[in-house]
Amino acid sequence: MVVAHQTHSGREKISLSNLSIIFSVKIDSPDRLNNFRFNVEYLHAYFSDLELVVVEQDGRGQVRECLDAYSHSVRSIYHSIDHDGVHYKTRNLNLATNLASREIIMMCDCDVLCPPEALHKAVQILEQESALISPHNGIMTEIAKEHFMHTPPAAVLGQRTFFTRDFNKNGKDPDYSKMYPLYGNENYFNMGGCILYRKRDFYLAGGWNTNMISYGFEDDEFVYRFKKLGYRHRKFRTNNIYHLQHERGKESIYNNFYRSNEQEYEHVLSMTEEELRHYALNGFKRIKYDVAKELEVINTGTRFSIAMNDADKVDLQHTSIIVPVRIPDKWWLPPLNHFVGYLERKFKNYEVIIAEGDSKNCKYLPNRKNAKYIRSREKYDVGRYIGIALNAALYDTVAVWDFFTMVNPADVGAAVQKVHHTGDVVFCQDNGWYTEGIFKRKRGNGAVFFSRKQMSDEQLVNESLSFFKVDHELTEATRLW
Incomplete structure (x- = not known):
């Protein structure tokens, strides 16, 4: 027609x-x-x-x-x-x-x-x-x-x-x-x-x-x-x-x-x-995004691909990492941020609790995966802040960690395994291990791993946490972060 x-x-x-x-x-x-x-x-x-x-x-x-x-x-x-x-x-x-x-x-x-x-x-x-x-x-x-x-x-x-x-x-x-x-x-x-x-x-x-x-x-x-x-x-x-x-x-x-x-x-x-x-x-992507997995992107002149892979990270088997801090100056934030980034890149199945006292600068810390932030108006005291953090902790395995400390991830995994199997308190010192992308200016005081049950032994805890009694000094070298 x-x-x-x-x-x-x-x-x-x-x-x-x-x-x-x-x-x-x-x-x-x-x-x-x-x-x-x-x-x-x-x-x-x-x-x-x-x-x-x-x-x-x-x-x-x-x-x-x-x-x-x-x-x-x-x-x-x-x-x-x-x-x-x-x-x-x-x-x-x-x-x-x-x-x-x-x-x-x-x-x-x-x-x-x-x-x-x-x-x-x-x-x-x-x-x-x-x-x-x-x-x-x-x-x-x-x-x-x-x-x-x-x-x-x-x-x-x-x-x-x-x-x-x-x-x-x-x-x-x-x-x-x-x-x-x-x-x-x-x-x-x-x-x-x-x-x-x-x-x-x-x-x-x-x-x-x-x-x-x-x-x-x-x-x-x-x-x-x-x-x-x-x-x-x-x-x-x-x-x-x-x-x-x-x-x-x-x-x-x-x-x-x-x-x-x-x-x-x-x-x-x-x-x-x-x-x-x-x-x-989902943006017409066939992959399913999952924060528990790693996003791998290949983007070169000849090849482009996106994939979600199982994360190749050390399993901390549900550990609460407590980081008591006093941040008198914003210049302290970059090393703390690098530390939390190190945890995020190298480990899985953990939480990190940043307990700040006698200062209020951690509010400027960038958002990080698995991180919590608590602050008290009371004067900074290591024992008191660990206690405050423990009240907020989810897990029975606990680590108290000095944020200037970088430890080989394999050593951290071994420490958590030992706490689980023997019940011992395990101390990891800063052995000079550097994670990629982080340029350290000073050696940290270490990290100690234990279970909540061991917190009842006051002498044991005090000895294990004695390394935190040494306060960090902000030097010109530290300002170079």
Whole structure:
């Protein structure tokens, strides 16, 4: 079935005050720029209160100049990405959606036209309900370059040809010299070119899948994911969308990303709704993040990978590490911070309790894993602060540790094992072991490991903790941390 639509010259412009139209553009031929100009001219001719958001990749300001020509009547938001790599459409569209100031979004290819009545109807629907809208019947109709190059948009759209889904079975042979079906038929609904959605729904569904690079399957995956996550997909039976013919540069021909995009699409198709929701909101990463594991990132010029590995750390088998401190000066914080970082990198299954007295500078210490911070207003006393920390400790195995002390992790693990098996109090002295990335300026007083049961032997505890009686002095060397 073929239908010609007439447009009256006395039409009023349709207000689109709730809509932002977003474009991802990479100019790879003169046709691309000319088609974008035609698209903007078309939108300006039919609509008022426009907001156009354009992310141009590897641009030279040509698209910006086109927008500036309509600055008196069109609100435009332009962002340039100076990157000459492959057209990263999904990334650019995520950025454009973020930049848009309105709640309803239409993603539109720079060379695709959506008929005015269809666009108006789609916006009205999205003002009332959450949905994903393809404002056409699944057919993208190509407009021959010779037909629109020197013709105003109103004249081109006014004489547009409409193709039904079964155009190849109606027994008629339409004139294909000006317009002809490019994508879509009775068995295939073309998803690409033009899609409308609400911004809030967009974020809840994960946005555009940035594992899809260049072109191919990105639109199909986007629509399928919305539907799988419970959103209604609205389609219009009575109109096509229209594609402006152009020369196909390197960004429009087959490339290897097409097959990798296909694999990503098939991966998404294999998921349940719950798996897909988690995957999308996990940034389209297949790994499951777990703070108990180590994040390994390889990022070189030839290889990129992310993996979660079991942490290769010494198991302290649930030990409470008490660090009584007096921080008279902020210059003490870097060595304390390095010490807590050393614990974090080298050990697992522990907590560290920093008990500060006679000062209040530990509040400036950066956040650290497994670390607690307690402070008393009373005058600093080692025994008293250890007692305060013990009340906050979770575990039966306890270490009291001078934060200037770095001990070989294997020795620490052996000390904890000995406490568990023999019940002995174990003292580890600072034997000069350096952990990577930490430059020590002085030797620490050591660390002592014991169980809570042994705390009842006051003499034993006092002897074991005698090393803390020596207070640290802040020297010029220490200030070099």
